[in-house]
């Protein structure tokens with residue numbers, strides 16, 4: 001279940017052309033399971049109609065007419081009491097100024113005063129208005145009071161000019177909303193390092209040896225760790241995926257790069273979801289290998305064994321001087337096997353000195369590399385075993401993170 005599922009989100013929409021993107025934002029939030037109540041200002045209503053929002057959220061969208069309607073005396077108080085988060089996107093310079101000064105002259109600003117939930121603001125305006133000292137002072141004041149300001153970003157503006165003032169994109173706004181909703185989660189205050197993707201070992205400047213890993217399971221783990229409030233570092237080999245908002249992202253290519261990136265971290269948890277190369281070309285050709293020179297004889301050598309290094313060095317810090325600071329308290333590995341799944345996984349659990357290994361059978365069509373689903377068995381260092389049914393990689397990540405938080409206790 002996504003962190004957005006069942007959350008009551010108030011979406012304030014003010015007078016900016018970026019309001020058309022707010023419809024997509026409302027739709028995405030609703031599709032993720034959130035109850036989205038939209039409040040439009042008079043100017044917001046001029047750009048997008050309440051009907052648009054009602055159609056995508058399945059709930060009534062409110063306007064200033066509701067401020068003077070039958071429920072006038074309770075509507076804003078009710079919203080303020082039940083909301084998990086107030087998101088204003090797009091937020092104009094005018095609404096920012098009103099919020100900073102505590103003005104309450106429309107349904108949105110009166111609700112903002114009544115609300116005790118976190119406030120997230122995505123400003124949208126022309127570059128000059130954003131740069132104006134009044135706007136900057138107002139934003140600083142709101143930040144000081146705990147509001148989360150996301151964006152604006154640089155790009156083409158409605159005025160035809162280019163500059164900082166564009167609202168950040170809905171998908172990214174949702175990433176920030178997730179971080180705010182998750183900040184008191186079960187991994188709050190914990191640091192989690194996740195590796196993902198298939199490493200690439202260069203043969204020459206053009207060709208690589210790699211594998212079919214898509215990175216999906218690792219990225220899902222990073223997202224769920226963020227949703228649980230963790231400080232997340234995602235170390236990723238090349239993938240087609242967008243890193244989750246809020247994660248510190250470290251881009252790597254080869255097994256050796258990944259080893260160096262992992263060993264530069266210290267954390268409560270290390271999750272090695274990456275498919276790391278076991279073999280690497282002994283010699284990497286400096287120039288492109290040419291066909292005219294004949295079929296190359298490539299000699300392979302062992303690639304860096306990351307878990308082997310982590311397990312062999314940091315788990316016994318008293319015996320290895322200087323490595324105490326690089327300790328990982330809980331180490332989780334993955335075993336992608338095409339035969340003898342549990343025997344091989346349990347052997348890796350012991351030899352790599354893991355707390356937990358996630359075993360998946362890559363010979364199944366609906367599990368493992370590249371697909372959206374996984375069917376995994378969790379093997380624990382204490383001998384416990386849990387077989388999970390076929391589920392989405394996000395659901396599998398939620399189960400794994402749940403167990404990791406128990407291991408940390």
Ligand code: CTP
Pocket residue numbers: 255272273274275276277278303304305306307308332333334335336337348
């Ligand atoms: N792993 C690693 N360094 C490597 C290879 C793998 O740290 N060079 C990690 C993976 O990220 C995974 C676990 O070790 O968490 C098991 O990886 P897997 O490829 O299944 O096992 P190997 O130890 O490489 O053994 P084999 O390929 O022979 O099955």
